[in-house]
Amino acid sequence: MYYKPFVQFFIGKRSYMELKPEKSVPARHDHQNCIDTALQEAERVLEDKGARMTGIRRLVLQYIWRNHCAVKAYDILGFLGDRKGSAKPPTVYRALQFLQDHGLVHRLESLNAYIGCPYPAENHNGQFLICNDCGTVKEFTTPEILRAVDIAADTQGFEVSHQTHEVLGRCQDCREQGNGLD
Amino acid sequence: MYYKPFVQFFIGKRSYMELKPEKSVPARHDHQNCIDTALQEAERVLEDKGARMTGIRRLVLQYIWRNHCAVKAYDILGFLGDRKGSAKPPTVYRALQFLQDHGLVHRLESLNAYIGCPYPAENHNGQFLICNDCGTVKEFTTPEILRAVDIAADTQGFEVSHQTHEVLGRCQDCREQGNGLD
DNA sequence: AGAATTGTGTTATGTTATAACATATCGCTG
DNA sequence: CAGCGATATGTTATAACATAACACAATTCT
Numbered sequence: 533m534y535y536k537p538f539v540q541f542f543i544g545k546r547s548y549m550e551l552k553p554e555k556s557v558p559a560r561h562d563h564q565n566c567i568d569t570a571l572q573e574a575e576r577v578l579e580d581k582g583a584r585m586t587g588i589r590r591l592v593l594q595y596i597w598r599n600h601c602a603v604k605a606y607d608i609l610g611f612l613g614d615r616k617g618s619a620k621p622p623t624v625y626r627a628l629q630f631l632q633d634h635g636l637v638h639r640l641e642s643l644n645a646y647i648g649c650p651y652p653a654e655n656h657n658g659q660f661l662i663c664n665d666c667g668t669v670k671e672f673t674t675p676e677i678l679r680a681v682d683i684a685a686d687t688q689g690f691e692v693s694h695q696t697h698e699v700l701g702r703c704q705d706c707r708e709q710g711n712g713l714d
Numbered sequence: 715m716y717y718k719p720f721v722q723f724f725i726g727k728r729s730y731m732e733l734k735p736e737k738s739v740p741a742r743h744d745h746q747n748c749i750d751t752a753l754q755e756a757e758r759v760l761e762d763k764g765a766r767m768t769g770i771r772r773l774v775l776q777y778i779w780r781n782h783c784a785v786k787a788y789d790i791l792g793f794l795g796d797r798k799g800s801a802k803p804p805t806v807y808r809a810l811q812f813l814q815d816h817g818l819v820h821r822l823e824s825l826n827a828y829i830g831c832p833y834p835a836e837n838h839n840g841q842f843l844i845c846n847d848c849g850t851v852k853e854f855t856t857p858e859i860l861r862a863v864d865i866a867a868d869t870q871g872f873e874v875s876h877q878t879h880e881v882l883g884r885c886q887d888c889r890e891q892g893n894g895l896d
Numbered sequence: 897a898g899a900a901t902t903g904t905g906t907t908a909t910g911t912t913a914t915a916a917c918a919t920a921t922c923g924c925t926g
Numbered sequence: 927c928a929g930c931g932a933t934a935t936g937t938t939a940t941a942a943c944a945t946a947a948c949a950c951a952a953t954t955c956t
Contacts, residue, residue, distance in 0.1 A: 663872075685843065
């Protein structure tokens with residue numbers, strides 16, 4: 533039995549299919565557009581909720597969107613330090629918490645790192661393909677998985693509040709380039 | 715369209731369905747049996763691989779199996795300290811690494827904690843229902859999810875090496891008891 | 897018994913994250 | 927526009943999680 537796959541991939545605001553990448557993603561698209569779009573989206577989402585996009589939060593979000601790799605809290609801290617003189621951990625963690633609360637970034641539990649969300653308006657739990665070689669992260673979602681989790685939870689009388697689903701491995705580009713040992 | 719759910723739940727070595735729990739799981743079954751079975755399984759698995767079950771590793775595994783909640787590394791450290799005089803972090807982390815390498819425990823990334831695996835013989839990535847109230851963790855697996863991930867990865871030319879899938883929420887027992895606010 | 901491998905002890909430090917309280921800024925309302 | 931409450935940021939300190947590096951001990955193989 534064959535299931536027609538229904539899978540959406542998100543990289544910035546466009547579907548992955550349009551890109552047909554051969555090299556690492558950041559090099560293959562107008563990434564400034566990703567950044568701009570993400571920031572505009574963010575402003576809009578926050579506006580709608582009556583939440584504030586402050587200077588620090590904007591800087592953090594920009595830094596997170598500088599490419600499609602996950603970002604560490606202490607790297608953000610260093611970045612802020614460069615810009616704002618002195619920044620301490622709570623500054624970063626507070627900004628991250630805020631951005632997460634509003635769906636603008638996801639935390640990748642298996643990396644202790646953070647990635648921008650291309651679909652902040654839709655409240656969701658992300659699922660991620662994470663390349664161990666180049667660090668590129670792609671968010672995706674499939675109805676099959678969501679439904680399967682619902683079934684499993686329902687069967688147990690389990691009420692889902694949050695989930696994290698992270699798939700680690702090697703992306704196509706890195707496989708083709710023969711990074712690592714293959 | 716209705717899909718007959720095919721979901722297996724693991725609690726110790728028996729299917730969840732047999733148990734029909736009303737209270738928290740550890741109180742509702744012969745947990746000593748879980749521990750004994752898990753330890754015997756572990757000895758057997760390691761034997762088959764020519765790996766050694768040492769005193770420390772056994773203690774750590776026993777402690778992890780003391781109930782169906784995830785265990786923190788530094789709690790294990792305290793436990794070892796009680797038994798062995800002085801134990802330092804590397805002792806615990808080395809034991810955990812070994813047990814993970816041999817499929818005897820899973821790490822729960824969203825909790826920074828560890829849980830015993832009821833199916834160490836089968837190499838797999840676990841999926842987990844984690845109760846935020848009582849801490850009980852249930853491993854489960856559904857073919858639908860595995861297949862959906864395979865499709866998503868294949869579509870991308872992504873080679874999967876490992877995945878983590880953790881579902882947080884509230885278990886049936888806690889919902890019925892009205893723990894928290896409901 | 898001796899060599900090689902594997903496991904453990906120990907010191908030190910690296911990395912990730914939060915508590916607690918002080919100060920500043922924003923946005924409203926009178 | 928002053929004053930107030932709410933929100934945001936600054937600051938100090940420390941908690942929580944994890945590993946590097948090297949010394950020593952135990953096991954196992956020959």
